[in-house]
Amino acid sequence: MKQQQAYISIGSNLGNRHQHLNAAVSAIEDEVGNVEATSVVYETPAWGFKGAPFLNAALRVKTDLSPSRLLEKLLTIEKRLGRVRSNETGYSSRTIDLDILFYEDEIINEQLLKVPHPKLQDRLFVLKPLANIAPSKVHPVLSKTVKQLLDDCKDTDTIAQTDLSLKNNILQTSKLNYLVIEGNIGAGKTSLATKIANDYNGKLVLERFADNPFLPKFYKDQSRYAFPLEMSFLADRYQQFSDDLSQFDLFSDFVVADYDIYKSLIFAKVTLAEEEFSLYRTIFNIMYKEVVKPDLYIYLYQNTKRLLQNIKKRGRGYEQDISPEYLVKINNGYLDYIKTQTEKKVAIIDVSEIDFLSNNSDYEFLLRQINDAIKRES
Template sequence: MEEQNKIVLSIGSNQGDRKSLIQQAIDAINREVATVISVSKLYESPSWGFESEPFYNCAILIHTSKSASKILQKILKIEKKFGRIRTDEKGYKSRSIDVDIISCNDEVIESKDLSVPHPHMQNRLFVLLPMNDLQTDFIHPVSGKNVHELLTICPDKGECKVIDSIENPFKKTQINNYNFIAIEGNIGAGKTTLAHKIADDFNAKKILERFADNPFLPKFYKDQARYAFPLEMSFLADRYQQISDDLAQLDLFKDFIVADYHIFKSLIFAKVTVTEDEFRLYRKLFEIIYKEIPKPDLYIYLYQNTERLLQNIKKRGRSYEQEIPSEYLEKINQGYFDFIKTHPDLNILVLDVSDKDFVKNQSDYIFILEEIDKALSKN
């Protein structure tokens, strides 16, 4: 999964219950558009360019895999939902809600409908002061100045004062109360993608399986009988080494650890791929290693039906995976369920995501986070 875009939005209102409207808009953005990582304080400032009630303004930082143009389409729908109708009429006017894209990473975007960074951001205190609260590493790609430097030269001398705080709906989740989360699933279930998103959004250290470096994997898909045992042995050794090293190395700048695998998957796959004699030997070696590995505080199993798995495998386009038979995937799924049934000592959360897409649909991602929260509340 590619690194997520970091987009800053400015949100304002000068009609009705301004604070409530802004809060509701942020809640809707988090649930329907993108993950709200941080929220500024709430500011009040005079209307800009016309006479009206003062505006309330804040800024939010969102993470998303979507482009800025896609986000624009979605925030226009949010505006409409809260009573804002954009027209071609020139000039400023009162509005129930106003959402503008201020920046997207450090990119310059010029199109018919979108200009990023916002062309007037450096001239407006009600944009810069809230953006400064977010403490991003934003550097204006044209002027080369950071937000603090833009504030020192801002020509806006109007009053812009803090009046309240705004709640970040995303921070309601308690996921960072875990120390170690392992995300598991069949081939193509989306475990690595979810691990990336959670790590990026919650400041977690990632442990990602190094399957791409395994020289036996392409050979295994061509000749399973010959290469199954060396493949599973090499995976076991690598997983043990990686988890041992990464869990032993504390990162003071990260809140917890999220991995896209649990070492028990080695036994699940080996049972399906190697012969009975080989599996007996493999299991003895595995049990010695398994005792030494710390167990996750939460084990998440992403279930997807076989048809969906095959679609995902085809979509991601790894040549050596394209001939994987459905029967093989079904055996792997069954192996995971057998593991889950026989390990009541683990805190296991099974999520059926067969009808969900937590990359394209923000609501599906929020559903997963809420289910993780529920699992925590049960402990």
């Protein structure tokens, strides 16, 4: 059967709710089809009965199962994950709840299966996650987009976005020991590295720039403080890599870092005078021989306008006077470095038009790009 696109609502209000949701996603991935998109996770009060609050989310799945077989699979997964259905009418608490919201544009009105879900337009806890992954999906009966249904919804329940993420199997970390996420100032490298580490149980290594006493001074007087700044960064990066990465091969840990030590040379070339850079490069080359090299190097490209917006938004006082010209020089330094890499596994991803923190589909797009790079280099 041809692969079809289905949207599924998932929820839990008993036991370890987050664990139940992740178990359901894994089971659907294994038994139903490819989970192409997962919404953010929302917390909502019980709907239609008194009970503990729910965690709710939505999935977009590609499957070769017919609608009736899909329903059978979802009911089997529910039962295996502890869902107990009673013969009593009305709603009750449950470890997991899986509902088919849409199946392509089909309209099904059978006793045991009704698609689209007949109450989805009335439920904020369904529409909010669904709008996160499919705002333009048109309801085949009501002829309105999910976003329009959300705007029109009369449900007044409070719905809160959580910091929880649904596990997915997009990123094949088993093929990685050490991943580097790099980028210009404000590109989002720290945010992405942190999110990947949290979602895939990786060891996170973040640059310790906040404690550098020369950084605020450098942005006020670059010519005076460039050399001590770059030397202090180099020493700290070398120490951190020695501490955090020296034994990860021994234990086969998956490590994700928001910088590569080679960035020291990229920034130094931009900020230092010629004689200073010559001395710096000599010291760097001695240190660089001793550090572990990444399996994959990802460069997040952001255009200069977006970088400046991000820098302003995060509000670090000493960064507010960074010039567009300086950012262009840094970007060119990275690209020049990447062009010279014949042995290092490198991928450039343009993130200028996406928001992977607010939009889960954008985040999954990034993960797929990274995973494609892993596959190319395997």
